[in-house]
Amino acid sequence: VQMTQSPSYLAASPGESVSISCKASKSISNNLAWYQEKPGKANKLLIHSGSTLQSGTPSRFSGSGSGTDFTLTIRSLESEDFAVYYCQQYNEYPFTFGSGTKLEIK
Amino acid sequence: EVKLQQSGDELVRPGASVKMSCKASGYTFTDYAMHWVKQSPGQGLEWIGTIIPLIDTTSYNQKFKGKATLTADKSSNTAYMELSRLTSEDSAVYYCAREDNYDVMDAWGQGASVTVSS
Numbered sequence: 001v002q003m004t005q006s007p008s009y010l011a012a013s014p015g016e017s018v019s020i021s022c023k024a025s026k027s028i029s030n031n032l033a034w035y036q037e038k039p040g041k042a043n044k045l046l047i048h049s050g051s052t053l054q055s056g057t058p059s060r061f062s063g064s065g066s067g068t069d070f071t072l073t074i075r076s077l078e079s080e081d082f083a084v085y086y087c088q089q090y091n092e093y094p095f096t097f098g099s100g101t102k103l104e105i106k
Numbered sequence: 107e108v109k110l111q112q113s114g115d116e117l118v119r120p121g122a123s124v125k126m127s128c129k130a131s132g133y134t135f136t137d138y139a140m141h142w143v144k145q146s147p148g149q150g151l152e153w154i155g156t157i158i159p160l161i162d163t164t165s166y167n168q169k170f171k172g173k174a175t176l177t178a179d180k181s182s183n184t185a186y187m188e189l190s191r192l193t194s195e196d197s198a199v200y201y202c203a204r205e206d207n208y209d210v211m212d213a214w215g216q217g218a219s220v221t222v223s224s
Contacts, residue, residue, distance in 0.1 A: 031209070033210040033211070035211075042110075042213070042214040042215065042216055043201065043203070043211075043214040044214075045206075045210055045211060045212045045213075048208045048210040049159060052208075054212065086150065086151055088151070088210075088211075089208055090209045092179065093165055093167070094153050094167035094168065094169070095141075095153040095167075097150055097151040097152070097153070098150070099149050099150045100151075
């Protein structure tokens, strides 16, 4: 399953809201996760099952979608949110990731 | 606290093999599968495969069959990945990650860099 993530780069200011899209090449039901990557830190699982927040994920993060189209939305950006985000399907092997979205401060 | 401690960075010669480790703590090692993921320089993430330590069952991405071998030592709560016949294409950061009850990777190691160079 190919995962097409967009945009690859996003610049925003603290307090703004942003959305990241992830499209699967075929239906993956809701078997989609979102991860956050930050330098010097272990990758962090944010959301699984398309829209379920992992314990510890702030409520300003939300996920939506099912089938082939998914979205990660971050409301009221905080400084700690500037990072790289990846989607990943776990509906079937081989698991596959999106190419990543780098979220930078404007 | 769940923790995955990976072995250190490696510099290896082309054609050689390397074996890296991922020591788990803070949970029952045999209760969860362990995944391995590759991140090439400036690139995204590629799933290599997974091992279920309880029954030593593995599943591999076809792309990494013959390249990666996953094992686990239940006595030391450690997962291993060996990469063989290394080339420059294998230079990357490799991560181990625990699979939780929802089949997602809920805890990640810090990563281990492998540089293949003569």
